[in-house]
Amino acid sequence: MKVKDFYFDLPEELIAQHPLEQRDASRLMVVNQVTGEIEHKTFGDIIEYLNPGDTMVLNDTRVLPARLIGEKDGSGGKIEFLLLKRLGDDTWECLAKPGKRARVGATFTFGNGELKAEVIEVLENGNRIIKFSYSGIFEEVLDSLGEMPLPPYIHETLEDKERYQTVYSKEEGSAAAPTAGLHFTKELLEKIKNKGINIVFITLHVGLGTFRPVKAEDIESHEMHSEFYIMSQEAAEVINSTKAQGNKIVAVGTTSCRTLETIGDSQGKVRAQSGWTDIFIYPGYTFKVVDQLITNFHLPESTLIMLVSALAGKENVLKAYETAVKERYRFFSFGDAMFLRKP
Template sequence: MKVSDFDFDLPESLIAQTPLEKRDTSKLMVVHRDSGEIEHKHFYDILDYLEAGDILVRNNTKVIPARLFGIKEETNGHVELLLLKELSNDTWECLVGNARIVKLNTVISFGEGSLKAKCIEIKEEGLRVFEMIYEGIFYEILDQLGTMPLPPYIKEKLEEKDRYQTVYAKIEGSAAAPTAGLHFTPEINKKIKEKGIQIVDVTLHVGLGTFRPVKVDDILDHEMHSEFYMIDEQVADTLNHAKATGKRIISVGTTSTRVLESNIKKYGKFVATNENTNIFIYPGYNYEAIDCLITNFHLPKSTLLMLISAFSSKELVFKAYAQAIEEEYRFFSFGDSMLIL
């Protein structure tokens, strides 16, 4: 299966640059897998498609200001870091903008030395492992020095940082937002619960595995970068009960989907755990965990487009995307939403 099979032409004007004023006024495309029917709604209509007894699974990761601009101490050269994943206390895997100048033991200084990063391991494709050196509380220093890691296709400045967070973001550690969740508001969450739908949270800290471009021709040659996820015991019990009683599990986003599918594939049921996943889902994959999926509109040739093509079918997804382009849906992080039933 070729990566080029998942390419499509997208007018640049449809790449959403800013969030809508009201989160839930985004468009909602509803795709019915059984009939192939496609409906055009708004996100606030999603309640019409949720049923009492459903389990809605969200990713409650919180985006950190993970982009840092610093100075290489030896030469005063400018270096940009993107914090991807905390490996242990004060040790981070990072993507380095101009990695060739960062060697073993290179020290990068941020904020006139209030934070320093010492390179302790060299990895491929611009990845480095750094020991963070500072006094105080790391996330407080990061709040002062870092910026929100908006994707490169967003050129506009984000006026309000919290618009690149879900309203239920809780656990710090993500390098990107789980964007399918950006459409939810406290009011919609309240109505969902009032309808008898149970909301549960898992955590996956979004890193390179989610947004890394596919650079190979054959899908099978692509290696997913691992990302850290957590499921607690109460959530695992709720999900297992839903499976046993025939209740629908509705995943909010591809990151929640990867958590649930990784977990059930490994253990045969849902199990409380804190671990890494590098699951790569593409057509031919047999879904076991989820029944419905809420997602955004994704990049051409991306692993996310492959994931939703595996959940529906590539033909139906590309038919839906063609309609989305025709109807001028907004694409990518701040774009519109899709519900696949």
């Protein structure tokens, strides 16, 4: 299967540059996984498609303000670090820009000296291992000095940092938001719960690899990035009980979907665990746990549109995307949503 099979023409003006004032006021395209039939709704209408006994699985990761801009000691040259992965002992794997300033042994200062950094190692892929030093609590220093690492296709400044967080975000560690969850309000979640739908949380820390383009010509040749996940005993029990009773599992976002499909066994059962996943889901994949998916509209030729196509069929999905462009839906992180429903 070729990557170009997942291309569609997207006018640049449809890429949402800012979130709507009201989270659940975004549009919702409802797509029947079997027939491809399309309905146009508002996100708050999602409750109409969820039944008592179903379980909705949300990713409670929280985005770190992981973009740090500072100066090189001595020369004063500007440096930008993007924190990718915590390695322990105040050491992180980072992207550095410009890389030529971040050679082994180079030191940097951020803010008024509240945070300092030294390059410990340069990896084969060009990323740097950075050792930070500071007083107090690292997360508080980062919250004070760091900026949100918005996706490369968003060119406008985000005034309220919380709008790139879900209302239920809790576990800090992501370099990007699980954007399907941005549409939920606390009030909508309460309504869903009151209807008898279970809500459980899992954690998958989203890496920047989620924006990495697929450079291989054949899908099978693409290597996925690895991301850390956690599933609790409580969440596992609710999910297994839901499956046993014949009710549906609704994954909120591709991150929740990938986590569930990583953990699920051939019978669709999950168990409490944590680890790293590099699962790549594309057409031909048989879903073990996930029945329905809430997701945003994704980039052409991306691994995310391939995942969506695996669940609802490539023809149905590309037709839905063609309709979304025609109907002027808003795309990507701050855009509208799609619900792939199973009749």
